[in-house]
Amino acid sequence: MKRQENKACGADIHKRFLMACILSRDGSKVLNRFDMTVEGVLCFASWLKDNNCKKVAVESTGNYWHLVYQVLDDEFEFILGNAFKTRRHSGAKTDKRDAEWLAELCLNNQIEPSMILPKEDRELRALTRARKGYVDFRSKLKARTIQELEACTIKLASELSDVFGKSGRHVLQGLVDGRSADVIVESIPSKKVKKNKEMIKQAIIAGLSPISIFLIKSHIQMIDEVDKKLVQLDAQISRLLKARKRDVEIAMSIPGIGFVSAAAILSEIGDYRNFASGKKLAAFSGLDPSVYESAGKRYNGKITKMGSKYLRRMIIECAHALSRTKAKTQLKRFFLRIMARRGKNIATVALARKMLVVLHHLLINQEMYKDDGLAKPKNVKVSFSEES
Structure with a gap:
């Protein structure tokens, strides 16, 4: 069980200002507005301290939250929520109501925190x-x-x-x-x-x-x-990427993935240890099928697309490249089986998801990709010049 806070703040962030609401367990609330400048966000931090509030929730709207995160991260519990999952579905929409809604969700631990990568x-x-x-x-x-x-x-x-x-x-x-x-x-x-x-x-x-x-x-x-x-x-x-040379080599050992695509995929994943399994990583990319269940029957629909569109696009491009290779690898045979039943487009998306699951396994175990279908293992040695 998460620790229950007596106070929580919700901040509705915009380009020029943020609207903040501190909500208490007794139902009392305090509203204030601050400029989205360094000075304004510092005033916001002082206001939180004065009101003895240590927990702040914001929506991941563009890059506006970066400044707030940089100022608050050291002294406050900062929660970054997915805007799609935290939006209010009924009632009039105003900045004050949005801030109050975020504060209510934060106070009751109803916001699933989004992953915030380290600076590097x-x-x-x-x-x-x-x-x-x-x-x-x-x-x-x-x-x-x-x-x-x-x-x-x-x-x-x-x-x-x-x-x-x-x-x-x-x-x-x-x-x-x-x-x-x-x-x-x-x-x-x-x-x-x-x-x-x-x-x-x-x-x-x-x-x-x-x-x-x-x-x-x-x-x-x-x-x-x-x-x-x-x-x-x-x-x-x-x-x-010099510090992640081994990870780049592992990613490039999978057919269809080159240096540029490996760099893009690893940058979107961040620390792969944050994902408990390859399936979790696939869900993060939005490649998991949506699920419908009614009267005890369960159906799989289209992919959710609820995740990193950059990771999804890049791994699908890699799947296209792999599907065009001549080597009869296990991944290629998987693609051909799905294509025979469901068509090329669905097979490509399924292959992309499979590649992510395989990549996660290889990264966790620090192993290179091996396949009997390859005439010889893909020999990957990445060298970084001193000028890089």
Whole structure:
């Protein structure tokens, strides 16, 4: 049983201010409003001390709670609640009522605390999420470039598997520089691509308008800038992962998981010892099926998606990669069995959940992944340079 407090505080946090309510067992309550500045949060801490309140609950709304946590963590019991699980389902919604509701839940120990990672893990998570944002932005720029080419009736994507590969960039540069199709095609660096020079010539013969040249050149410049930022981010991620080298190697020993995905997965998990089992970790990622029970019958529905969307997205990407491998590993055979009965999409999600459960087991036991289906074990040795 949790210790019952006589007082508890609920804080409804916003961008510019927070509304706080201290609720006592006798039903009395004290309300106050504070600015969301360092000075304002320090005043909030002093107000809590003056009212002899040691327990504070807030909702995990964006990053606004970080400042409050940094100020209160050392002297108060800080509870971070999931906003979906703490929301009030009836009655008028005001800042005061929200603060009172949080205080009531906190006083009666009805808030399931969310996991708060140590500072180093939060920094690693911030870097990996920033990297994901840059990659998504680069993908959008590439899509816009291809759309601009299509608008000028240049079907380059139909002839090249990667428009932004070495040969693709050569063709794009020739187009924005105003060179003729013959000159561009004859100077393609790849002999393999050059075999299809007539098809490529027909695809780019229309040329670009001045506005299209300006837009495509701008997109290419921004893509190059993003690539430079990704190199810098990778160096910072490698620096923070030096202390977890063994964990990275274990994660990368599973087929379908590379360095980037291993870094993202480990950053989202944090300390894997916080999860009692692989099933708990799968539930944290939102990959567990929802459960319906009626009249003694139990049904499994779609996955809950109640968890880290970043972890869920990355492990599903790894599952896609593993499903395309040729090696008949146990994980691949599991995927094929599910796909035969339920289809590819459900099989991929099931495989992602399976991979998380396996990863948790390997991390807990500090073992590398081994499988008879692999021609040879995946030899993983991660080296971090001194510059990282």
